[in-house]
Amino acid sequence: MNAVDLFLLGRTLMKIGEEAMPTEGIGPQTTSVRTVLIVVSDVRSHPETSVGEIVARTGLPQSAVSAAVARLREAGAVVTEPDPRDRRRTVIRHAPQISERVTEVRTAPVDEALATALGGADPGEVAEVTAMLDALAARLPPDALTRLKP
Structure with missing residues (x-):
């Protein structure tokens, strides 16, 4: 495994995850599933944050982060409220x-x-790959990213 192979594997896994996400009944969205999940991951790592702070950490455009936060708020995943210390700033938290x-x-x-991604694999092969992914996810949880960036 080299850096390019790891990157491509990560991209493939992200696309499989996006394909598995339920989208029935949510209507057209202006933000991609990937952007929303990046914001979810960031809020998980930084439990009390703002749009500007998410933009600085992720490199996503402010409009995309704002749209993702609005989508997450509508879904009940996050709550937002004015920061009591600075009313100009909106604090984003996971919903209680x-x-x-x-x-x-x-x-x-x-x-x-x-x-589907495995080319129509039988249930045994799907279960085997799922078990490998579960083991990998246990070793590399989302907060592992915090160890990569200063």
Whole structure:
């Protein structure tokens, strides 16, 4: 495995994840699933943050972050409120209770998308690859990214 292979594997896994995300009933969206998930990951790593801080850490355009935060707020994944110390700043936090939409997304199975990506693999092969991905995810959780950047 080299850096290019690792990058391409990560991109492939992101696309499989995007394909597995349930989208029924949410209507057209101006932000990509990838952008929303980057924002989710950032808010998870920085529990009390602002749009400007997310922009600085992720390199995403402010408009994309703002749209992703609005989409997450509508889904019940985050709450926003004015910062009591600086009313010009809006604080973004994970919602205290998990919404139905967040539960639906978090529990969406990947088997079908993974089987398709594997070229119509049999259920045993899908289960084997899923187990490998579970092991990898346990070793490299989202907060592992915080160790890469200063």
